[in-house]
Amino acid sequence: MATMDGTAYTYKIRAASATAESVDSATALATADATAPGAPTAVVLANGGGAGSAYVNRGNRASVSVTVTLPAGALASDSVTVTVTDGTRTVSTTIPGRAGAGTVTANGIDVTTLSDGTVTLSATTADAAGNVSGAYSGGAPKDTVAPAAPGASYVDASNANAADQITGAAEAGATVTANETAPAASGPYTATAAGNGSYTVTVAKVNGKANPPTAVSYTVTATDAAGNVSAATACAANDTR
Numbered sequence: 001m002a003t004m005d006g007t008a009y010t011y012k013i014r015a016a017s018a019t020a021e022s023v024d025s026a027t028a029l030a031t032a033d034a035t036a037p038g039a040p041t042a043v044v045l046a047n048g049g050g051a052g053s054a055y056v057n058r059g060n061r062a063s064v065s066v067t068v069t070l071p072a073g074a075l076a077s078d079s080v081t082v083t084v085t086d087g088t089r090t091v092s093t094t095i096p097g098r099a100g101a102g103t104v105t106a107n108g109i110d111v112t113t114l115s116d117g118t119v120t121l122s123a124t125t126a127d128a129a130g131n132v133s134g135a136y137s138g139g140a141p142k143d144t145v146a147p148a149a150p151g152a153s154y155v156d157a158s159n160a161n162a163a164d165q166i167t168g169a170a171e172a173g174a175t176v177t178a179n180e181t182a183p184a185a186s187g188p189y190t191a192t193a194a195g196n197g198s199y200t201v202t203v204a205k206v207n208g209k210a211n212p213p214t215a216v217s218y219t220v221t222a223t224d225a226a227g228n229v230s231a232a233t234a235c236a237a238n239d240t241r
Contacts (some may be wrong), residue, residue: 037078039134040123042069046105048140050227056111056119056142057226064109068123068136072101077128082106084121086114086142097125116142143226147171150199150230152178152220154237156208163205166218166235169197174222178235180204182217193222208239215239 046065049057056064066082078097083090091114095106111119122137150170157164166178170193178201179187186204193199201220208214217236223229 036131037075037125037127037133038071038073040068040080040125040136041071043067043082043121043123043136043138045121045140050143051225054141055226056140056144058144058146058228061112061142061144062110063107064111065105065107066109066121066123067103067105069103070098070101070125074101074125075099075127078125080104080106080123080125082109082121082123084109084111084114084119086117086119089114111142114142116144118142141226143224143228146228147174147222147224147230149233150174150176150193150220150222152218152233152235154216154218154235154239156237156239156241157205158241160205160207160241163202164216164239166201166203166220168199168220168233169193170199170222170230171224172197174224174230176201176220176222178203178218178220180216180218183214187218206239208241210240213238213240 044067046067047060048054049060068080074097076099079094080097081092081094083092091111093106093109098104118139119142120137120139122135124135125133151168152166153168155165155167170176172193172195174193176191176193176199178189189201189203191199191201206214206216216239219232220235221230221232
């Protein structure tokens with residue numbers, strides 16, 4: 001029997017054999033619904049790290065959050081399935097929808113097993129009848145490899161009126177951060193590594209002397225575009241001027 005969407009139908013069931021027939025069952029009610037809900041209109045990484053808060057990185061890969069925008073016709077009885085894939089492996093989770101236009105967020109998605117590169121974020125909506133919308137998809141870069149610890153050397157300024165420096169090499173484009181640990185705590189002091197990896201960070205001015213010299217120490221790290229932070233390099237020297 002053909003049905004029409006939105007029409008309520010009543011049913012009774014009767015069992016029959018060649019020799020006997022049962023009484024009717026209790027009346028069952030059902031409303032025909034073969035129409036898929038409207039598809040999500042946006043999917044974005046909600047807790048991205050690094051430049052533009054756009055990356056899946058070492059810090060958030062075990063608990064990614066994805067925000068899905070739903071259309072005006074969305075129902076509170078709908079469910080939303082969020083999928084993240086690298087093209088080979090896939091992880092997904094299903095969360096409740098909402099009534100009307102707005103957003104819902106899927107939290108705690110562990111994408112550790114997915115390869116670095118671009119991962120695809122997609123979302124579909126299913127209604128109470130089991131009809132599934134089309135998918136809305138977007139991409140996010142995944143980079144979980146921390147840069148190598150930077151090289152770091154202390155440069156004692158040639159006169160007492162100039163600030164001292166730390167120079168060295170780090171991953172190209174990385175943000176290099178130096179924090180003073182002696183003779184006083186200060187910082188952070190930052191600089192960006194050039195295309196060839198070289199950098200110079202202007203740090204605290206220490207007016208040292210030759211006898212005895214002033215012991216100076218810093219910890220230096222490099223942070224890449226994805227927000228991954230290197231191991232720290234200890235930089236220690238004697239300031240004599």
